[in-house]
Amino acid sequence: MIVGDLLRLEDLPLGLAWGTADLLERPVTGVTSTDLQDPARYLQPGELVLSGLVWWKPESGAALRFATSLSSARVAALLAGEGTHGQVPPSLVEACRIHRIPLISIPAGTSFRTVTDRIYLRLWGGLDSGAAPAGALPESARQELAAMVETGAPQNLVLARAVARLGLPHCAVLSVAGRVIAASDPASDATAPATAAGPGVPVGAPGASPFDGWYLHTAGPTAQARSLAELLAPAALGARSRDSELRSSAAGLFDLLAASGTADRGDFSHALDRCALPSDTPLTTVAARIDRAPTAWAVDALGELLRLAGARFTAGTDERGEAAAVLAGPAGELRPLLPRLQALLGPGHVLRIGVGPVADPAVPALRDSLVGARYALASADPYADAAGLDSLAALLAGIPAQVTAAYRDRLLGQLLANDRGGSVSLVDTLAVFLDHDGSWARTAEALHVHVNTVHYRVRRIEELTGRSLARLADRTDLRAALLCPAREDGPFRSK
Known part of the structure; x- marks a missing residue:
């Protein structure tokens, strides 16, 4: 479906307030309603946005802010209701022109529910340019299945009826991640083989992300599968529209928490x-x-x-x-x-x-x-x-990187500077000493050096850091610094 299809609906008296021929070719991925002035974070690319314009006030700059929000969300078009103000405000028309957002007017008395139902229950499949070849489904079967979809019949029943009427093998609608959305026989183990027959036939338009989309899986004839998938497209669009409404409700809940x-x-x-x-x-x-x-x-x-x-x-x-x-x-x-x-x-x-x-x-x-x-x-x-x-490393991992990097530099900066100018790494010596619980002998064995060398290096570490490795608190501070990521090099140690 494209934006321009809305203007060809004989049973909906929608008008074009502003838009160019190329913008009316934009594909539509969903529908959502809002009366927020800045709804960008509730919207998805390619959606039609319906608004009653209750947020609009003369000479307030509200129209431009609203259009800017829609533009940032990359919506397909704005459908503006005329019931609140008697017309689409000229400032909104100009704002949509600036941001190149097609603007369609909804006359007073036409409910938004009627508009959304007409879009995703009737128009979606029939105007898809990728329609199935003529005759792929018997007309009587197509009308029966389409009526079931339009009246909101469970998709399991629609698929089961399609199997019975068309003689298709078992079929299922799956998400892109393989989640079963509907199946002709939900209790059958045949759902799993259906997923192995390739990527499936897309149901409705592709989503705006890699995780958004439905696919019909069946071993039946390709032409029939495409026609059946197209009949199910309004259900996919309806689910996407409901998801959009729930996202808006979720944002309201998070605003309340904040x-x-x-x-x-x-x-x-x-x-x-x-x-x-x-x-x-x-x-x-x-x-x-x-x-x-x-x-x-x-x-x-x-x-x-x-x-x-x-x-x-x-x-x-x-x-x-x-x-x-x-x-x-x-x-x-x-x-x-x-x-x-x-x-x-x-x-x-x-x-x-x-x-x-x-x-x-x-x-x-x-x-x-x-x-x-x-x-x-x-x-x-x-x-x-x-x-x-349950560990210091896990606790530190959740602290902002800027904080942990500054902490690491503060405690280990002198050691790092010393190591850059010499052949012995005091940072490595510190790490091994702490790993071996402050044991001089085991540290010497791990580093393949004499124990006196370990004593000398530890004294040097204490001089440069100003910390005593004999004190538990200082050892803990230095251990935490070793676990913090460097500014550029990533985590120094993850143990």
Whole structure:
């Protein structure tokens, strides 16, 4: 589907307020509604954005700020309702022209629900330029299956009916990570063989990240598989639209956690309810990032990870613009699932997950859990659980690199400078001495030197650092410095 298809809907009187022919060719990946003035962190590239314009005020610069936000999110177009102000404000038209965002007007009296339903329940499959060859499905079967999809029938039933009507073998709709979304026979072991028949046929438009997309797997005729996948496309778009709404609700929950003080219990319960989370069950937070990749990728990866784990959750961006999720109950063991998601990323992109401790369903406790998740995420390990921190190395890994590097330089700077000008490494001697619990003899044996040499080097280390290796506190400080990463060379030691 492209933006221009909206203007060809006979049953929706939409108008073009501004747009050029090339911009109307933009592909559409989803639909979301918002009345925030800066909704960028709730949006995905390629989405249609519906707004009632309740945020707009004359002479406030609001229109330009709103358009700037949409442009930064790389949306496909803006659909603006005329009900609030009687028309699309000229300042918004000009702002969309500046940022080259197609602007389509929705007349007063036309509900946004009608518009979204028309887009993802009727239009999506029929206007796809990659439509299946004519005759791929018998017309009676196509109409029956399309009606089931449009009325919201469970996809398992749609696939089962397709198998019965068309004589297809078992088929299943899977996510890009292999999660079963629907199957013609959910109880059958035949779902696994269906996944081995190649990458499958895309259901709907490709997603905006490597983790977003559905595929139909079947050993049936290719033309029929394509036609069936196209009939299921509205369901895929509907799921993507619901995900967008949940991301918005998740962001509201994270904003509540970030607010100073203790939030009203009723507001907190309402925020959880909007996220489809219970208010009487312990909750857990999870943070995520992908090295050298957009935050939107991390949000999609986190959502797919938690779906694979069977969790009840909401995921989105927190108040810092970072990927995070809240789920009901403990997170369980997510680490074994990471390779399935990492396999979808190219070289240089590493998915990292930080899990916070289980918290009571209250703002202070959940806020603390999120702090723990962020701390775990900052560790060097691609998967870290704040509740499992059990070593000095793990504790230091969550401290910002700028802090640990400065600490390392402060305690070891003189030793490093000395080592650069000589043939003996006092830093290595210090590390081996601490590794052997301050034993002179074992340190000498490990370094293949005389024990008197160890005594001399240790005295020199104490002179340069101003610390005594006979004191436990000083040994701990120096051990921590050795575990801190250097500014450029990465971790000096990981033991």
